[in-house]
Amino acid sequence: MRSIFKTVAISTLLLAQGITVPALAQRVEAKFDTGMIPSPHILMPQGEVKASIFLLSDENGWNADEDKQAEALTEKGAVVIGIDLPTYITSLGKDPDDCIYTISDIESLAQQVQRSLGNGSYRTPIIAGIGAGATYVLGMMSQSPPATIGEAVAVDPGAAIALPKVLCTPAEKKTVAGGIQYGLSDGSLPAPTSIFLTKSATADGTAHAEALKKEQPDIDLEQSDRSAQETLIQALSDRIDAASQDNSPLGLPLTILDTRPTLNTMAIIISGDGGWRDIDADLGDALQEDGIPVVGLDALRYFWSKKDAVSTAADLSRVIRAYRKQWGVQNVLLIGYSFGADLLPATYNQLPEADRSRVAMLSLLALSNSAEFEISVSGWLGGSGSGEGGDPTVDLQKIDPKKVQCVYGTEDDEDACKALAPRGIETIGIAGGHHFDEDYEALAKKIVASLKKRINS
The missing domain is CATH 3.40.50.1820 (Alpha/Beta hydrolase fold, catalytic domain)
Structure with missing residues (x-):
């Protein structure tokens, strides 16, 4: 346009x-x-x-x-x-x-x-x-x-x-x-x-x-x-x-996709900076159909005011504990897309050990080398962010590589995934760019297949 x-x-x-x-x-x-x-x-x-x-x-x-x-x-x-x-x-x-x-x-x-x-x-x-x-x-x-x-x-x-x-x-x-x-x-x-x-x-x-x-x-x-x-x-x-009346679950901008758990696992998806829509919503729907209940965190609304890894981890911990109890599951699948993927490693590192031990897999979609904990309007308009949240690939050094999956579009120029393969991190290339050619059903299948290997090992 x-x-x-x-x-x-x-x-x-x-x-x-x-x-x-x-x-x-x-x-x-x-x-x-x-x-x-x-x-x-x-x-x-x-x-x-x-x-x-x-x-x-x-x-x-x-x-x-x-x-x-x-x-x-x-x-x-x-x-x-x-x-x-x-x-x-x-x-x-x-x-x-x-x-x-x-x-x-x-x-x-x-x-x-x-x-x-x-x-x-x-x-x-x-x-x-x-x-x-x-x-x-x-x-x-x-x-x-x-x-x-x-x-x-x-x-x-x-x-x-x-x-x-x-x-x-x-x-x-x-x-x-x-x-x-x-x-x-x-x-x-x-x-x-x-x-x-x-x-x-x-x-x-x-x-x-x-x-x-x-x-x-x-x-x-x-x-x-x-x-x-x-x-x-x-x-x-x-x-x-x-x-002006906030009726959001836990006081957070969450979307809850309920279903009977078939894999003893719940998923938490942190959206891209555009909010809960497109890839985030479609991926959540696909996981729900596969028997994985989903909590979606709308990054546009949550990170509109500046956060940091510590405060984000505190809220993520509340979500994990509340919904693990509600759904009666043992495992947690953490997924972040783009903006959400970039900040997820630092956030995971700040979770209490009791919560980290429940995370079976981190799936990082369209990861870059720069994290933010606040929505940048200039970034939304196509500019680059400040990178104040650090480099997520550095934060990944503190995480067991066997827990991490990194998915990238083969035509995405800002991809940080491929460089992670030598560390033992699972990297998956999908045809397309930053949005994986919008084939989100295929993306969900790859995530679920990797999850099953981890929880069944």
């Missing part, structure tokens, strides 16, 4: 860049790469960010109504990134690619803005809008991967999106009056999605919403007696309140 670099200096370039900050908002100096989102209206709350909201205007553009919405949400603790829809549509139309992908810009900007505020935990963005903005919100949900958008709220959406090119999505699409009508991708919703219909909803928009609900029964479709503005504010206020 083309990246249009835009600089946003919050306290000094407000008018020049089209940035709106209310009087009570915290002011910071920051530069943001906004991609195809032109001159966003960024409103920042005082104190800890409770939620991150991308608010799309209707077809009339960003005006006083959107200002009122954004200010009300900011007062409740949300950082609001407002998008002027007509200008955004023009920008999207200039994308040189064959289709248009919107989610990467939203995710990137959400991370950059939240990092500039220094909030302690990352809030996945909520996308929301009224009318045409709501239509685009639902179109975005047709192309969003899981665990990327936090939630979608659409009030009185229309039925079609008018762009020069189609959205990049495998979802069903058809030409109707006014543009392209998008369904949703197969499988589970990538994030909770709510559609509200007020008395202002159009007939074709209502029909489209009802069709989406039929296609995806998990969509929350509600009628509202309030105005569209009031409905949106109430819905988003409810979600800000809910986001």
